[in-house]
Amino acid sequence: MPDGIMPPAHPFDFDAALSDGDKLKEECGIFGAVGVTDAANFVALGLHALQHRGQEAGGIVTHDPDEGFNSARRFGYVRDNFTSARLMETLPGPIGIGHVRYSTAGSKGAAIRDVQPFFGEFSMGGAAIAHNGNITNADALRRELIERGSIFQSSSDSECIIHLMARSLQRNIPERMEDALRRVEGAFSIVAMTRTKLIGVRDPMGVRPLVLGKVGDGWCLASETCALDIIGAEYVREIEPGEMVVITADEGVQSHQPFRPQPSKFCIFEHVYFSRPDSLIGSKSVYETRRQIGVELARENPVDADLVCPVPDSGTPAAIGFAHESGIPFGMGIIRNQYMGRTFIEPSEHIRNMGVRLKLNVNRALIRGKRVILVDDSVVRGTTSRKIKEMILDAGAAEVHFRIASPPTAWPCFYGVDTPEREKLLAATMTEEEMRKHLSVDSLKFISLDGLYRAVGEAEGRKSNCPQYCDACFSGEYPVTPADMIKKGFQMKAAE
Template structure:
């Protein structure tokens, strides 16, 4: 396979004060297409639509009978790396897959280009590339086993385990080798892969991470979200079901069920924050789910105030719902600087002290002498919330009330989300009242877990005996035990 960037390239990825580090970050987005004239351009557009799922790096692999497999992997945004003719001409073919990446908490800092997906391997029956969204919770034990048996790893990514497991499978065809490999994997995965003739999509048995199927002309598309189908004019066909593998060729689509059937546990935080509001999840508009979260919040935690203001941009739909239900006027009391980039200026001490003000600005004329309800999607460490509260008070607000569109985030995620260690999560060490005092606001209320479930369409709330979603970051109930983390000393929630 040809590649136009060496694997030894590294890049230091500093976290500037305007980076949104006081949030949970989805780590990856995947996209693939087959049967289109210029697959690389379609994949680049799809990844651009999925950029919110990972901004650190992106990669594309394509196949063309005359040129074989070709790849390009770059640090930074898709728009900055995969729009030039010189790059796109190196990626010919009607079949391609791509990946956008956000680094995990353990890999921030100097990152090597060889960590950027898709990964590629040459097998006895031909080449295959693979892109993975999620996290393998037994990756370290698998890596130790594979290294002891002679495997040589090229990256620090847990996803590379899948390639080595495929190489050791005794199955003859690559899809069967992938089935073998994924049966050994624990955790969460939505995989898009390709051979010279096939586009393959797989979701783990619990369906924690999203994956959808679309059609564009005579071709087919796999994507993490439906919003990426829209950008290329593809029609949404259906979601890949939990535990399903689809193998797509020019002959059509074959559906397989390689895993033991289990009750699905889709990530509920996709509805709260990760997915774009113009996407559809489980047949439901993400925007409508977030608006309904605001409605539930207004019912559960009313407060006498003058304005409902979102913390942009993710708090906007919930703030609209809160306003509609409470009758309190909605207002854009905070404006985001949409043109703030990572490389704006060097962060001198004076700039560091400006902090959130580089990214957000308060509408003083609107806020002055008002009792303000701020609606945000989550509170992780609380650092950004404190700064925003100070900005609102500096603008002359009489009162500041926080309403949070998710339950308290008290547990780390091990299924593909970048989460701080548990002791750094505000809700892991403080009660709601202690958090209110820490943030120094007039009131602080989170939506209840039952209220969140109602907002996403579960009329009776959460079934505690059989939860319909993965909500481990709120409840501490992990549908798959994080084996590697338990080995390191992580303690699961005590049985009640």
């Protein structure tokens, strides 16, 4: 299977270098299309809309009846790689899938072999697969497969699925995928393809998102609805938890439920941060949910101040809701440099030390003399929060109050989000008051878990005996036991 043109040298990423690991990084974005002319172009556009879900690397696989399977995998942004006519001409065909990546399992370095989609040649033909999520028993599966003769080409947990499919005795690719996924634990949304079929699957709890769209006479699958919008596709519905759809240009969508039903545990952090604000989750606007989070935050944690200021860009909808509910004026006290990103020039140490100031700048005329409420989506390590607080005080603010649009992040995620070790999470080792003192702010308050549930539409808040979402990063209650991590020494939350 040709792989187009060799990847460029891995560029320096300002965002990664300056983040200090102080934001949870989304796992991946996936997209697939069938029954369209030049599927690769649709896939590239879809991946561009999903770039916020993974900026490390991307890949596309297509199939053409005359030329067979073709693929291209590259480091960096979609716009820097998959807009070249020369490259896109190597990806012909009416069916294709793609993936944008931020590594969560496997090596954290630059390894082109870890970039998805992965491809396998089976007795009944080739198949490619792109996976969003994390397999919590991948280490055990990998050891078993290697002992039985499998040869792995990557460090990614997703490759386990290809090897399990290869060992299945089922008669076709969709059935082999079902067989393989019954061995898998954890979270997965998958787009896969054969020569003629586009396949989409969600894990039985539906932790990670996947939606179905209609584009002309063809069909598409995507992590979020914003990727449907960019290609002019009609949003049809979400793929249900535990559902597999097999789509062909001639027969359309065939759906079935190959897994034992389980309670839905959709990732609640998709509402808070990961999804783009112009996407829909369960037919509900992500923007409106985040605005409502700000409303709940203001009701729970009022403060006497002069200005509500978002930490851009993820804190903006919540800040708007907070300002509306509190009656305190909203203002853009921090301006983001929208052109900050990758460069092929390695910056000097002096430039590195400018830190967050390269990405954000304070609107001094607005801030000076004000008691400022900063609204952010989360606090992870606290390093960026401290730098932003210092910038606000340097600009002449009288007081700085933090209001956080999620509960304290005290537990790592093992379902496809790059979370620091628990001891590096500020909320895992400090009380709220200790965090306030550590950040040296006048006040620090988080939305409660009940308040977050109310904001996403659960009027009764969080039902402690059966939470409707996966909220393990806040509660420490994991819907799937992280078997591999426990073997490595991770300590689960003690039963109360």
